[in-house]
Structure formats: C-alpha cells, structure tokens
Amino acid sequence: MSQAPYSVQGDVAVITMSNPPVNGLGLELRRGIVEGLNQALADPAIQAIVLTGAGKAFSGGADIREFNTPKTFAEPNLGTVIDMIERSPKPVVAAVHSVAMGGGLELALGCHFRVASPGAQIALPEVKLGLLPGAGGTQRLPRVIPFEMALNMIVSGQAVMSEKFKGTRLFQEIIDGDLLTGAVAFARKVVAEKLGLPRVRDLRVDYPNAQAYLQFARNTVAAVARNFPAPLKCVEAVAASVSMPFDAGMKVEAKCFHDLIDTPESKALRHSFFGERAASKIPDVPDDTPTRPIRSAAVIGAGTMGGGIAMNFANAGIPVKVLEVKQEALDRGLGVIRKNYENSAKRGRIKPEDVDKRMALITPTLSYSDIGDADIVVEAVFEDMPVKEAVFKQLDEVMKPGAILASNTSTLDVDKIASFTRRPQDVIGTHFFSPANVMRLLEIVRGAKTGKDVLATTLQLSKKIKKLGVVSGVCDGFIGNRMINQYSRQAGFMLEEGATPQQVDRAIEKLGFAMGPFRMADLAGNDVGWFIRKRHYIEHPDMISPKFGDKICELGRFGQKTGAGYYKYEAGKRDAIPDPVVEDMLVKYRAELGITPRKISDDEIVHRLMFALVNEGAKILEEGIALRASDIDMIYLTGYGFPLHVGGPMLYADIYGLYNVVNRMNGFAKLGYGDSAFWTPAPLLVKLAAEGKGFNG
Ligand code: 3HC
Ligand code: NAI
Numbered sequence: 001m002s003q004a005p006y007s008v009q010g011d012v013a014v015i016t017m018s019n020p021p022v023n024g025l026g027l028e029l030r031r032g033i034v035e036g037l038n039q040a041l042a043d044p045a046i047q048a049i050v051l052t053g054a055g056k057a058f059s060g061g062a063d064i065r066e067f068n069t070p071k072t073f074a075e076p077n078l079g080t081v082i083d084m085i086e087r088s089p090k091p092v093v094a095a096v097h098s099v100a101m102g103g104g105l106e107l108a109l110g111c112h113f114r115v116a117s118p119g120a121q122i123a124l125p126e127v128k129l130g131l132l133p134g135a136g137g138t139q140r141l142p143r144v145i146p147f148e149m150a151l152n153m154i155v156s157g158q159a160v161m162s163e164k165f166k167g168t169r170l171f172q173e174i175i176d177g178d179l180l181t182g183a184v185a186f187a188r189k190v191v192a193e194k195l196g197l198p199r200v201r202d203l204r205v206d207y208p209n210a211q212a213y214l215q216f217a218r219n220t221v222a223a224v225a226r227n228f229p230a231p232l233k234c235v236e237a238v239a240a241s242v243s244m245p246f247d248a249g250m251k252v253e254a255k256c257f258h259d260l261i262d263t264p265e266s267k268a269l270r271h272s273f274f275g276e277r278a279a280s281k282i283p284d285v286p287d288d289t290p291t292r293p294i295r296s297a298a299v300i301g302a303g304t305m306g307g308g309i310a311m312n313f314a315n316a317g318i319p320v321k322v323l324e325v326k327q328e329a330l331d332r333g334l335g336v337i338r339k340n341y342e343n344s345a346k347r348g349r350i351k352p353e354d355v356d357k358r359m360a361l362i363t364p365t366l367s368y369s370d371i372g373d374a375d376i377v378v379e380a381v382f383e384d385m386p387v388k389e390a391v392f393k394q395l396d397e398v399m400k401p402g403a404i405l406a407s408n409t410s411t412l413d414v415d416k417i418a419s420f421t422r423r424p425q426d427v428i429g430t431h432f433f434s435p436a437n438v439m440r441l442l443e444i445v446r447g448a449k450t451g452k453d454v455l456a457t458t459l460q461l462s463k464k465i466k467k468l469g470v471v472s473g474v475c476d477g478f479i480g481n482r483m484i485n486q487y488s489r490q491a492g493f494m495l496e497e498g499a500t501p502q503q504v505d506r507a508i509e510k511l512g513f514a515m516g517p518f519r520m521a522d523l524a525g526n527d528v529g530w531f532i533r534k535r536h537y538i539e540h541p542d543m544i545s546p547k548f549g550d551k552i553c554e555l556g557r558f559g560q561k562t563g564a565g566y567y568k569y570e571a572g573k574r575d576a577i578p579d580p581v582v583e584d585m586l587v588k589y590r591a592e593l594g595i596t597p598r599k600i601s602d603d604e605i606v607h608r609l610m611f612a613l614v615n616e617g618a619k620i621l622e623e624g625i626a627l628r629a630s631d632i633d634m635i636y637l638t639g640y641g642f643p644l645h646v647g648g649p650m651l652y653a654d655i656y657g658l659y660n661v662v663n664r665m666n667g668f669a670k671l672g673y674g675d676s677a678f679w680t681p682a683p684l685l686v687k688l689a690a691e692g693k694g695f696n697g
Helices: 027-042 078-086 103-110 125-129 137-144 147-156 179-192 210-224 230-243 246-261 264-278 304-315 327-346 352-360 385-398 414-419 452-464 478-497 501-510 517-524 526-539 548-554 580-593 602-622 629-639 649-656 658-670 683-691
Strands: 006-009 012-017 048-053 092-096 099-101 113-116 121-123 297-300 320-323 362-365 376-379 404-407 427-432 441-445 468-472
Touching: 006 027, 012 027, 012 179, 027 048, 027 078, 048 103, 048 179, 078 103, 092 103, 092 179, 099 103, 103 137, 113 179, 125 147, 125 230, 125 264, 137 147, 137 230, 137 246, 147 210, 147 230, 210 230, 230 246, 264 629, 264 649, 297 304, 304 320, 304 327, 304 352, 304 362, 304 427, 320 327, 327 352, 327 362, 352 362, 376 385, 385 404, 385 414, 404 452, 414 427, 427 452, 427 478, 441 452, 441 478, 441 629, 452 468, 468 478, 468 629, 478 501, 478 517, 478 548, 478 580, 478 602, 478 629, 501 517, 501 602, 517 526, 526 548, 548 580, 602 629, 602 649, 602 658, 602 683, 629 649, 649 658, 658 683
Parallel strands: 012 048, 048 092, 092 113, 099 121, 297 320, 297 376, 320 362, 376 404, 404 427, 441 468
Antiparallel strands: 006 012, 427 441
C-alpha cells in the first residue's frame, strides 16, 4: 500500500502522508507523494490539492533512518518532490498539524499555501543532528518570516508554535476546528478567489541591516558552538538568502549540507539521537509489557544521593517519603533539599511558590511502618553489603506486595541484594549519578531474577522523572564504573611513567571532556575510589594497579572537600591549582618504582584513556552486560561528561577504525609499563576489526 494514500473530496484531492511514527520523508513516501500529485494533475475534475499527514505529525522531516544509505538522495529526492509541487499548475495547500520539522517544514514551504492547527511545533532542527536544512529551508524560511527569527530558528533548531506565525507569510490561516475540513475549504477559496500559484522562491528577503546582523550572528555562534561546525554553516547558508538570487542560494545551501553530512560531529549527534531512543528497547521486554502504576515512592537514606533521588520524584509530582535512622540526619537531608529548591527558584529555574509545593510532596520519617504502601522504594544507604542486607530484609517485611524494591548501589551485586528478600523478581538496581537531581543518566541494573514488568516500569519511570534510562546487567561497577575503572588505572599508570595530573587532564579536556580524570577524582572525593580499590586488591590480588592514588589518600588528600587532592584548592573555591607537593611526591614515587620518567605525548594520553574505555566496553558487550554499543555511549554522554561531538567511546573507536584501535593497543602493550596484559584486545574487538566492521555496525 502507498505511504501516501490518495483520496478525493469533490474537486479537491487529498494526499495523506502515512509513514509512522512521524511521516519521515523516506523514499517510499516521496514516491507516494509524487504519484498522488500526478494523479491529481491528470484528473480534470480536480482543482486543488491538499497535502496532509496521518497520525501524530504532518512530517518530522527526512527519514533519519535512511541517512548514510543510498535512499537518502535517491530520486525522487526531497528537492525534486518540492520542485514538482512548486511547479504544479494546480494549487497545493499544506495542512500542518502537530509537527512540521526539517524536511517536513521544507515540503510545506514548497507548497503554494499553508494552513495549520494551533499548537503545531514548527522547526528546522537539522542543526541538532549536525546538519542544516538541505531542501531549501535556509532560503525559503527567511522569505516568509522575519529574518532574525528565521536565522534564530535555523541556528538553534528550536521549535516555535504555529500560532506565533500569525500575520507572517508562513501560514495563511490558523484553523481552530477540524484541520482537513478547514484545509479543503481553504483550497476551494483559493480556486474561487483565483489566488493563483504563489511561490515562496519568488519572494525577496526584506531586511535592510542584514550584513551587520549576520556579522553579529557569526561572532556569537562561533563563540558558542566551538566543537560543532553546523551552526556556522547555517549562518553561511542563510546569509545567501539575502545576498543572492534564490537558485544561487540553493547551491550554497547544498554545498554546506554536503560539507556537513560526513563530519564526525554530525555522525555523533545522529548516533546520540538514535542511541537515546534505542536505549529503552529491550529485546525480550516488548513495548506492550504490562507495567505497575507508580503513584508514590519512598527513599531510604537522606544523604548525598537519597536527597537528590527524592527531588526527582517530587519534581515529577510523585509524593515521596524519606526514611533515615536518626532525626538529625533527616533534618540535615531535608534542609539540603530545601536549599537546592531555593537556589533553583533564585536562578529562575522554578517558580518561588514551587519550593513549598515540592517540599510538601516530600515527607520525612524515621519509621518503616510509614512507607509500606509506596509503589517503589529506592535504597540509598551506605555502600556496605551488611547495611544493605539489613535494609532489604526490613523492606521485605514492610513493603506491600508488588512494590518495586530498588537499590542505588554503585558497585555491589544486585543479585545478592535481591537474595536478601523473598521477592527477587521485584528487586532492581537504579543507579543514579551525582548530583542525582541534575544528572540525566539512570543506569538500570537488571538482576538475574528481575521481573520483566519491573524492568518495563522502571524504564517508563525514568522517562517520567526526565532521566535517560540505560539497562546494564550485573557486574562489578555495572557498565559505566567498570569502564571508568580501567580509564582511571591508565591515568594512574601515566603518572608513574612521567606525566603530571595537569598534563593528563589538559590532554583529555582538549578533546572536550568536561573534566580530566584527576580533576574528576578530586571533585568526587578520592576516598570513594580508594574504598573501591581496597576491595579490588582483596578480590583480585594479582591485578597490577597504580598506587599513587592510595598515597594521596593516605595523606588525607581526598580532593576538593579537604582542600587538597591531586591539586590544591583555595578555601571556598573550586579551581584546581597544580601542587608542587604532588610533583615532589611523584618524583620520589617513580624513584621507588625504579622508573625513569619519559615525556608522554598528548596523543598517547588521549588514546590510552579512550582505548581503555573501548577495550573494557568491548568485553561488556561480549558478555551481554550492555545490549548494544550505543547504550555504552549514551551512558558516557549523559553520566560521565563525555563530549557530545565525539559521540561516546564506542563511536570514537568506530570512527578511528577498529583495525587502527587494535594496532594502537598492540603498541601500548609493547611499551612495557603498567599492566601490559590489559592491552590484549577483547575478542569481539579483534573479530570486528578483522571483518572491517564497527561496534555500531
Ligand atoms: N525520521 C524517522 N524517524 C523519526 C524521525 C525522523 N525524522 N523523527 C523521529 N523519529 C522516530 C523516533 O526515532 C522514534 O522512533 P521509535 O518510536 O521507534 O523510537 C519516534 O519517531 C518517536 O520519536 P520521539 O520519541 O522523539 O517522539 P516525540 O513525540 O517526543 O517527538 C519529534 C517527535 C518532535 C518529531 C522528535 O522525534 C524529533 O525532534 N525528531 C527529529 C526531527 C528532525 O530532526 N528532523 C530533521 C530531519 S533532517 C532533515 O529533515 C533534512 C532535510 O533538511 C533535508
Ligand atoms: P551518604 O553517606 O551521603 O548517605 C547515606 C545516608 O544513608 C546517610 O544519610 C545515612 O544516615 C543513611 N543511612 C545509613 N544507614 C541507614 C539505614 N540503615 N537506614 C536508613 N538510612 C541509613 O551516601 P551517598 O553518597 O548518598 O551514597 C548512597 C548510596 O548511593 C551508596 O550505595 C553509594 O554507593 C551510591 N551512590 C553514590 C554516588 C555518589 O556520588 N555519592 C553515586 C551513585 C551511587
């Protein structure tokens, strides 16, 4: 069946784009539109044509699933379809509802007239995919709406509601009632009143100060979009709409589009777009898996994490009880929450009255008897198995049947935690990241016995509390921390070999990381990693580990909170100041190890850190702990400050080429420092490299 069913209402033909979920303009749909157009033109009884969309969009634009396939540019490509519509001897009216984005809006701009429902989201969001509108959007939009507004929309990709365009040439009518009825009536009016076949391309951009404004825009965009080439290209293309005739402007747009489509930045943004959506798809947990209602919650522990987790529930309007062992801890925890809300109100992020509204949703308690009827309880007590055991045994006693019992543990075995209860099917890991009310990532740890409905409910809940839920299997550190562990080890080895903390941090920050490993450790608290390492030393006595981090901790240099760590800090300030004390300690430490320091290049630093992540990531994939490479990347983008324009460690490896990754790793093994065995490439990495494939296909 055609993806663009054709129907007739008297003398008006209706072409309905039907390619769920958002009528992406893939090849089949483009063919369907052309067929419908030809049918209408061949029928003498037809006077006008309405183009509309079925379901939840007019059109979300080019079908991004076709990107990087020959179908993207196969004829009829989007430009051809728009051309045919524009040249149609019978008027074509676009009837826009819900969403007209990217190519969808460009298609509408190729029509002779446009009408819209109120509330439709209108956007050219290509820049968010590292692209620019490639089917005339940069030339046509500035011809129908104020120039500055058009440039802003194209450079930011932000959506604007259809009614905001009242009085512009974008929409001739905003139709309150049934859109199709209104659009057909409008098409008849066009014929009756002989409104002709106006084409957007024939209009002129009317903006006398364009050059000055464009220069201002170039400066602003260059400063803001440092790692992304697309926004500046958007300005370049829009500039052509003022200074050149339409067809010449189209050539500039086409060139800019082609310049961008193969950039690593655009690949990274597209990867992130799809990766986020793929993360909630679990092969053995279909979309129609029943979920449990979550109308109330409880959190055990009101410390750093418990407070932030409670805020997430309150922010989503879910009442939450917070349980502590001592009144003092409860008061302190609730005090921090209130302060956070007050700060948000001061910064204008929430309304002043929301502070009390949200606090009213959070009920402190010291008694388990108060929380038994919660639909979900999240445990966030000390990271200590006996403490978790006591809490889960207690929860098993008091929680109503069907309640979800979640643990925020960052390293402990969720299956073991589940075994403390008589209902392991209800137990799941919900690993929030600090600060839990801010960070978008929620690593969802699926235990061996976790119920499918419990997993589906937790994934659904992650969306409700505005987190990106990514599923991990059970292993030490789950996906994110297990990988970061190897990254930190490499960073530590490089200190032994001759680098300083600031050199390592600077090298990886230049790539775009929010923070290098040592600044990050100082922020998180060096004692946290030390605590975990001490457990690892017992569990894996043969493991070779860099020990400089332990020496730092033995001196009580836990990082920012103690005023010193790998760096020193002035009271009340967060700036990491290189510390000669640390450099002296390093000199002595290397001498103890008998290592003659060598100069390590930034290139080596970056690749050792990145490939430490990649090799462990490959093992995690192979073991089935992560379902797909993009899940690993989404964890790194949303939980670890990994630069968006690089797209995550696994995409980085794919773009670098897995054959080259294996070669570099073999080279690192031959250096003869640290743990050479770590650089044995994971079997999956070897296999994919040999097949010329990437982790992402
Ligand atoms: N092509 C194909 N699939 C698309 C799509 C597109 N353009 N846009 C969204 N989808 C898919 C999503 O992958 C998702 O699929 P799934 O259900 O299988 O996971 C589904 O549509 C629903 O998407 P969301 O979960 O994002 O649903 P929302 O209702 O929250 O949002 C939306 C809908 C506003 C359309 C949002 O998806 C969006 O912003 N999409 C991107 C639109 C875009 O960037 N368009 C420009 C494309 S590039 C282009 O047009 C080039 C042209 O200039 C030549
Ligand atoms: P924290 O020390 O700040 O808070 C723990 C709180 O739990 C304290 O307020 C304590 O009074 C309370 N508590 C201890 N035993 C209790 C019990 N039996 N019943 C009720 N309350 C009890 O610790 P934090 O940092 O909030 O960590 C909590 C959990 O979250 C740990 O499992 C940790 O591994 C995990 N986590 C921590 C992250 C971080 O960056 N701090 C990040 C991700 C996970």
